[in-house]
Amino acid sequence: MMFYHTSVMLEEVISQLAVKRDGIYFDGTLGGGGHSLEIMKRGGRLVATDLDGDAIQYADALFRTEGMDGKYTLVRDNFKNFVNISDKLGIEKYDGAILDLGVSSHQFDDGERGFSYRFDAELDMRMDRRQDLTAKEVVNNYPPSELLRILYEYGEESFAKNIVANIIKERANAPIETTGRLAKIISDSVPYRKGGHPAKKTFQAIRIEVNDELNGLGNAVRDILRRLAVGGRLCVITFHSLEDKAVKSVMREMAADCICDKSLPCVCGHKAEIKIIKTNVKATKEETEINSRSKSASLRVAEKL
Numbered sequence: 001m002m003f004y005h006t007s008v009m010l011e012e013v014i015s016q017l018a019v020k021r022d023g024i025y026f027d028g029t030l031g032g033g034g035h036s037l038e039i040m041k042r043g044g045r046l047v048a049t050d051l052d053g054d055a056i057q058y059a060d061a062l063f064r065t066e067g068m069d070g071k072y073t074l075v076r077d078n079f080k081n082f083v084n085i086s087d088k089l090g091i092e093k094y095d096g097a098i099l100d101l102g103v104s105s106h107q108f109d110d111g112e113r114g115f116s117y118r119f120d121a122e123l124d125m126r127m128d129r130r131q132d133l134t135a136k137e138v139v140n141n142y143p144p145s146e147l148l149r150i151l152y153e154y155g156e157e158s159f160a161k162n163i164v165a166n167i168i169k170e171r172a173n174a175p176i177e178t179t180g181r182l183a184k185i186i187s188d189s190v191p192y193r194k195g196g197h198p199a200k201k202t203f204q205a206i207r208i209e210v211n212d213e214l215n216g217l218g219n220a221v222r223d224i225l226r227r228l229a230v231g232g233r234l235c236v237i238t239f240h241s242l243e244d245k246a247v248k249s250v251m252r253e254m255a256a257d258c259i260c261d262k263s264l265p266c267v268c269g270h271k272a273e274i275k276i277i278k279t280n281v282k283a284t285k286e287e288t289e290i291n292s293r294s295k296s297a298s299l300r301v302a303e304k305l
C-alpha cells in the first residue's frame with residue numbers, strides 16, 4: 001500500500017489506553033489508521049471518524065488487509081458530532097478514545113490538496129472536499145479585518161499587517177488562485193524569519209480557518225470524556241499552542257473539585273469527573289529523529305472517574 005502517515009507517539013498512546021479485549025474505542029482522527037489498527041490488534045473494537053474521504057478509503061483497505069473485518073465502523077464525519085454519531089450507533093460508553101489533531105502527511109504531501117507551500121497547486125486546504133469553503137475563498141473574499149484576525153489569532157503571525165496589505169493589493173490585480181502565488185506574496189511581505197518557511201504561519205492560520213479546527217474542540221473533548229466508562233482514558237495529541245490550550249482548559253475544569261475563585265469559599269458544588277494522567281508529553285529524541293512531524297506534538301491523557 002502507498003505511504004499515508006506515520007503515527008505519532010504510537011507506543012505511548014497504546015500503553016496509556018491499556019486496550020481491553022472487546023472494549024470499544026473511539027478514534028476521532030483516523031488518518032492513516034495507525035493508532036486505530038494497534039487498538040484492534042490488541043483486541044479492541046473501533047469506531048473512527050475522519051472528514052477526509054481519502055483517509056476512510058485508505059484505512060478501510062488497510063484494516064481489511066490486516067484481517068480486521070467486523071471489528072470496526074468508519075464514519076466520514078466531524079468528531080465534533082461525536083454524541084450524534086455514538087447515539088446513532090447505539091453506543092453509550094467507550095473504553096477509551098484518541099484525538100490526534102491536525103492534518104495527515106498524506107494531506108500535506110499530496111500537492112493537489114493545496115495545503116502546502118512546497119507544491120504549487122490550487123489553493124484548497126479542505127480536509128473534507130465536500131465542503132464549500134476553500135483557502136481560495138478565504139484569501140480572495142475575506143475582508144482585511146477578518147484576514148488580520150485569522151493571521152494574528154491562528155498563526156500568531158507578527159507580520160500579519162504587511163502580509164494582509166499585500167494580499168489585498170495583489171488580489172485587486174488578479175485573484176490569488178495558487179499556493180505558489182500566495183507563498184510568494186507572503187515571502188515578499190516578511191523581512192526576515194529565523195527557522196521555517198516565511199509562509200508557514202500564514203498557511204497554518206488559513207488551514208485552521210478553512211477547516212474550522214478550533215471552534216468546538218473543547219466541547220468535543222468534554223463530550224468524549226463524559227462518555228467514557230469509569231477508568232476509560234482519552235489521549236489527545238496537539239500540534240500547536242491554540243489546540244493545546246483548548247484541550248488543557250477543558251481537562252483542568254473537568255478534573256477540578258471546585259471552579260470558584262480561589263480567594264472565595266466554594267459555592268459551585270462542582271465535582272471532578274476525570275483525573276489528569278499526563279500533561280504535555282513530548283515524543284522521544286529517537287522518534288523526532290525519524291519523524292520530524294513529531295517534534296511539535298504534545299500528548300495529554302485524562303481518565304474518567
Ligand SMILES: C[S@@+](CC[C@H](N)C(=O)[O-])C[C@H]1O[C@@H](n2cnc3c(N)ncnc32)[C@H](O)[C@@H]1O
Nearest residue numbers: 007029031032033034035050051052078079100
Ligand atoms: C494527524 S492525522 C491522524 C493520524 C492517525 N492518528 C494515524 O495514526 O494515522 C489527523 C486526521 O484527522 C482528520 N481530522 C482533523 N480534524 C478532524 C475533525 N474535526 N473531524 C474528523 N476528522 C478530522 C484529518 O482529516 C486527518 O486525516
